[in-house]
Amino acid sequence: MTLEEEIAIVRFGQGVLSHDELLAHFSQLEEPKKKKLLFKLSSLVDFADPVDSDIEQAIADCPLKATDPLCVALIIDRFRVNRIGMLKEEDLDRAYTLQAYLFKTAFQRSYEAKKGSPTQWWYWDLSASEIGSTIQTAHQKVVDEVYDDPGFRGEFMCLAKLWKDHDAMMQAQFQEPVLVNVSPSHFLSYDAIISEWAKQNQEVGKFSHGIAALRNSLDRALSAKYGLNPAQAWRLIKDVMKRHS
Numbered sequence: 001m002t003l004e005e006e007i008a009i010v011r012f013g014q015g016v017l018s019h020d021e022l023l024a025h026f027s028q029l030e031e032p033k034k035k036k037l038l039f040k041l042s043s044l045v046d047f048a049d050p051v052d053s054d055i056e057q058a059i060a061d062c063p064l065k066a067t068d069p070l071c072v073a074l075i076i077d078r079f080r081v082n083r084i085g086m087l088k089e090e091d092l093d094r095a096y097t098l099q100a101y102l103f104k105t106a107f108q109r110s111y112e113a114k115k116g117s118p119t120q121w122w123y124w125d126l127s128a129s130e131i132g133s134t135i136q137t138a139h140q141k142v143v144d145e146v147y148d149d150p151g152f153r154g155e156f157m158c159l160a161k162l163w164k165d166h167d168a169m170m171q172a173q174f175q176e177p178v179l180v181n182v183s184p185s186h187f188l189s190y191d192a193i194i195s196e197w198a199k200q201n202q203e204v205g206k207f208s209h210g211i212a213a214l215r216n217s218l219d220r221a222l223s224a225k226y227g228l229n230p231a232q233a234w235r236l237i238k239d240v241m242k243r244h245s
Contacts, residue, residue, distance in 0.1 A: 001040035003139060003235065007132045009044060012100055013107035016127040019063070019097065026096050034092045038084050041099045047231045050106035062101035070098050119227030142226060143239045152218070152240070159214040159237075160244040166211060 008025065011017035026034060050058075059071045070091065073083060087095055107122075117123040121135045146152055215237060223233045 001037055003136055004132060005037065005040075006044070006231070006235070007126065007135060009041060009100065009103060010107070010122050011126045013048075013104045013122075014111060014126055015104070015108075019100070022100060023093060023097060027093055031089045031092065034089075034096070035084055035087070038087075038092065038096055038099065041096065041103065042084065044231055045099055045103045045106065047229065048103050048106035048110065050102055054102060054105040054109075058098065058102040058105040061105065062098055064094055064098055068094065068098075070095055074098060074102070117227070120229050120232065122229060122232070139236070139239075142236060143243070146222065146236065146240045147243045152221070153244075155214055155218055156240055156244045159211065159218070160241045162210045162214070163241065164245060166208065 005025070008017060008022055012019070012022045026037060029037065055074055059066055059074065064071055084095070111123060114120065114123040116125075121138070124131065124135075126132075147156075215234075218237050219230065219233045222228060222236055223230070226233075226236075228236065
């Protein structure tokens with residue numbers, strides 16, 4: 001999700017951007033990009049921390065019928081992220097609409113309490129369209145500042161390397177397997193398959209644990225220093241990490 005897309009979602013959450021305007025951008029994307037953006041929106045929903053009453057209100061406010069399978073799924077299990085990968089292309093616009101309304105409903109509670117926060121742009125008045133440029137300029141300034149800060153350099157360099165190695169390993173695991181002719185006597189046993197699976201998961205875990213530890217450390221430090229919410233801190237971490245890659 002680009003910063004511009006996040007700004008649009010928060011503007012929708014504040015009620016200064018219409019559903020049609022928000023959906024116009026999403027509707028023109030290809031299916032893989034739609035699913036990726038839907039995953040990111042789900043993360044923003046998590047940051048907004050919806051409660052059960054928010055789910056009911058979001059369904060009541062959104063243009064979908066309460067009997068829509070997506071609304072039913074939201075009530076039953078809060079529309080878990082793993083459902084997104086299984087959605088059909090024709091369901092994606094409706095899923096995005098529903099998640100956007102859930103974000104808006106949950107966000108409104110914190111917006112009223114934190115409106116005007118000097119450090120968290122989510123709570124600025126975003127009614128003026130040009131405010132987006134101000135936010136992006138301010139974000140880039142912080143990215144440059146953190147990148148140049150020697151106090152963070154070591155952690156970011158380690159995080160960038162771990163992330164790169166983790167991605168390389170995951171890509172290798174999910175490559176199309178090469179088919180070879182083997183006799184039945186050479187088939188892997190159940191124990192051998194389980195052993196190989198455990199080995200691969202151990203390797204992935206080695207990177208994941210390091211990434212999580214560094215991310216949490218940076219998240220706490222940057223949130224405290226710049227007064228960021230979790231979504232803003234993670235965007236800052238990702239953008240600085242890219243500079244170190």
